[in-house]
Amino acid sequence: MAKSTKGKTPRRARRNISAGRAYVHASYNNTIVTITDLDGNSVAWSSGGTIGYKGSKKGTPYAAQLAAADAVKKAVQTFGMNVVDVIVRGSGSGREQAIRAIQASGIEVKSIMDDTPVPHNGCRPKKKFRA
Numbered sequence: 623m624a625k626s627t628k629g630k631t632p633r634r635a636r637r638n639i640s641a642g643r644a645y646v647h648a649s650y651n652n653t654i655v656t657i658t659d660l661d662g663n664s665v666a667w668s669s670g671g672t673i674g675y676k677g678s679k680k681g682t683p684y685a686a687q688l689a690a691a692d693a694v695k696k697a698v699q700t701f702g703m704n705v706v707d708v709i710v711r712g713s714g715s716g717r718e719q720a721i722r723a724i725q726a727s728g729i730e731v732k733s734i735m736d737d738t739p740v741p742h743n744g745c746r747p748k749k750k751f752r753a
Contacts, residue, residue, distance in 0.1 A: 637701060638701065638702050639659045639665060639697075639701040639702065639703050640702065640703060640704055640705060641659075641660060641703070641704075641705040641706070641732075642657055642658055642659050642660060642665060642697065642701075642703050642705075642706050642707075643657070643658050643659075643660065643662075643706060643707045643708075643709060644656070644657050644690075644693070644694070644706045644707070644708045644709070644724055645657075645658065645709050645711070646686075646690065646708065646709070646710045646711065646712075646716075646717060646720045646721065646724075647711050647712055648686065648710065648711070648712040648713065648714030648715070648716045648717035648720065649681070649712050649714045650681055650713075650714050650715070651678075651680060651681045651714075652669055652670045652671060652680040652681055652685075652714075653669065653670055653680075653681070653685065653686035653689055653690075653714055653716035653717070653720055654667065654668075654669040654670075654689070655667065655668050655669070655686075655689050655690045655692075655693040655694075655720055655724075656693070657693050657694065657696075657697040657703070657706065665696075665697050665700075665701055665703070666693050666694075666696035666697040666700070666701075667693055668689040668690070668692040668693035668696070669689050670682070670685035670686065670688075670689055670716075672689065672692070673685060673688045673689055673692060681714060681715060681716065682715065682716065683715050683716045683718070683719035684719070685716065686714075686715075686716025686717070686719045686720040686723070687716070687719045687720065687722070687723040688723075689716075689720065690719075690720040690721075690723035690724050690727070691723045691724075691726075691727050694706075694723075694724055694727040694728075694729050695727065697729075698727075698728070698729060703729065704729055704730060705729070705730045705732055706724065706729055706730070706731060706732065707731075707732050707733045707734075707735065708721055708724060708731055708733070708734045708735070709735050709737050710734065710735070710736050710737065710738070711736075711737050711738050711739070712738060713738060721734060
C-alpha cells in the first residue's frame with residue numbers, strides 16, 4: 623500500500639535571492655521595515671510591535687534599530703540576501719537608526735533613497751480658513 627501524502631505540504635525549495643530592496647516606513651508611532659526582492663515581492667518584514675514593544679515605545683529609534691536588524695536577519699537566513707537598496711518613507715524618529723542597523727548587520731547597502739510623499743497643495747481647508 624502506497625503512503626498517503628494527504629495533509630502534508632511539500633517542503634518549499636529555498637530560493638536564493640542575492641539582491642533586494644529594504645523599505646523603511648518611519649511614522650511617529652512605529653517603524654516598519656520590509657525587505658523585498660527586486661520584483662517587489664515581500665521576503666521579510668519586522669516592526670516595533672513585532673519586536674515586542676507596545677504604545678509609544680514602538681516609535682523610538684531603538685525599536686526601529688531592532689526591527690531593521692530582525693528583518694535583515696530573516697532575509698539573510700532564509701534567502702541568503704547580501705545586497706539591498708534602502709528606500710525610506712516618512713519622517714519618524716527611527717529612520718536614521720533603521721538605516722544604520724541595516725548597514726551594521728552585515729548586508730551591503732548599495733543606495734539610500736528618500737521617497738517621503740510631499741503634498742503639493744495639500745488638502746482643502748475648512749470653510750472658516752478658506753474665507
